[in-house]
Amino acid sequence: MNPYLKSQKIGFLGAGNMAQAMIKGLIEGGISAKNIFATNRSQGKLQKLVETYQINALGSNEELIDKCDIIILAVKPQDLLLALEPVTRAFDEHKIVVSVAAGIRMEKLERYIQGARLARVMPNTPSLIGRGVIGYLLNDDEDNALESTVEDLFAPLGRIIKVTDEDQFEALMISCSSGTGFVFEMMMYWQDWIEEHGFSVEEARVMTIETFVGASLLAAQAREGVEDLQARVTSKKGVTAAGLQSMRELEIERALRISFEKAAMRNKEMAREIK
Numbered sequence: 001m002n003p004y005l006k007s008q009k010i011g012f013l014g015a016g017n018m019a020q021a022m023i024k025g026l027i028e029g030g031i032s033a034k035n036i037f038a039t040n041r042s043q044g045k046l047q048k049l050v051e052t053y054q055i056n057a058l059g060s061n062e063e064l065i066d067k068c069d070i071i072i073l074a075v076k077p078q079d080l081l082l083a084l085e086p087v088t089r090a091f092d093e094h095k096i097v098v099s100v101a102a103g104i105r106m107e108k109l110e111r112y113i114q115g116a117r118l119a120r121v122m123p124n125t126p127s128l129i130g131r132g133v134i135g136y137l138l139n140d141d142e143d144n145a146l147e148s149t150v151e152d153l154f155a156p157l158g159r160i161i162k163v164t165d166e167d168q169f170e171a172l173m174i175s176c177s178s179g180t181g182f183v184f185e186m187m188m189y190w191q192d193w194i195e196e197h198g199f200s201v202e203e204a205r206v207m208t209i210e211t212f213v214g215a216s217l218l219a220a221q222a223r224e225g226v227e228d229l230q231a232r233v234t235s236k237k238g239v240t241a242a243g244l245q246s247m248r249e250l251e252i253e254r255a256l257r258i259s260f261e262k263a264a265m266r267n268k269e270m271a272r273e274i275k
């Protein structure tokens with residue numbers, strides 16, 4: 001872990017699922033619990049975190065911002081602006097502020113958090129088990145120190161990808177965060193079909209998961225691209241070829257592209273709805 005990060009006080013505004021996954025990763029990566037601080041609206045979760053990791057619980061968000069060098073905004077998007085309103089003046093150019101809230105664009109963050117160095121980060125749900133894709137956008141693209149701080153903060157949660165604008169941020173969110181939901185949708189069809197052929201629910205679940213995991217690991221380890229790997233499992237006029245031909249005739253690609261675009265439209269609509 002970067003020695004700079006070890007010397008910083010890191011504060012979590014909101015101590016839910018994402019904060020908990022990050023705190024676990026940071027402590028396992030060598031950050032001292034005495035440098036980690038958190039607040040939460042209800043007290044139960046906070047107490048549990050203090051008991052599990054011996055981090056410091058604070059009584060107010062003002063105190064958290066005042067005490068910490070790096071502040072992670074880890075509340076739900078609909079709660080974020082409400083949480084920020086009373087503390088907008090507490091930030092200054094010495095603070096690094098990282099928002100993981102989906103739907104709150106950089107320009108809105110800049111209006112509520114003036115002066116601070118800002119990062120907008122999008123971790124997907126597999127981040128909770130350290131296998132995420134984590135995209136991030138900085139308010140100053142040239143701030144290399146901020147870039148490496150964000151990368152170190154999120155490294156325990158998965159693979160990190162820097163994006164350069166809100167369009168790319170949205171594409172990463174839809175393909176990787178909503179994308180996780182889209183993959184689950186396909187897994188459900190897989191499992192249903194297997195169950196219809198006499199396998200138990202558990203057998204169908206294992207067969208589905210291992211097919212997706214196996215294909216993904218093979219793709220991750222192979223030198224060639226997915227297209228070449230697919231060609232290797234497809235013999236001319238064979239069983240797989242017949243299935244693939246049908247998938248292409250049914251225009252699965254087109255259906256998926258339309259779904260991605262619909263998700264992007266909803267993302268834009270939701271960003272407008274968050275006041």
Ligand SMILES: NC(=O)c1ccc[n+]([C@@H]2O[C@H](COP(=O)([O-])OP(=O)(O)OC[C@H]3O[C@@H](n4cnc5c(N)ncnc54)[C@H](OP(=O)(O)O)[C@@H]3O)[C@@H](O)[C@H]2O)c1
Pocket residue numbers: 013014015016017018019039040041042045061073074075076077079082083100101102122123124125126128177
């Ligand atoms: N979980 C994921 O897989 C995931 C993936 C990508 C991005 N994210 C983003 O991460 C953020 C957090 O998500 P999450 O899943 O961790 O949600 P969560 O489990 O509901 O945690 C949010 C926490 O914020 C607390 N909170 C709300 N208002 C507050 C305030 N004013 N001051 C202090 N604490 C406050 C809530 O307290 P209560 O105990 O009272 O509810 C709750 O514990 C969201 O913006 C989400 O978009 C999450």
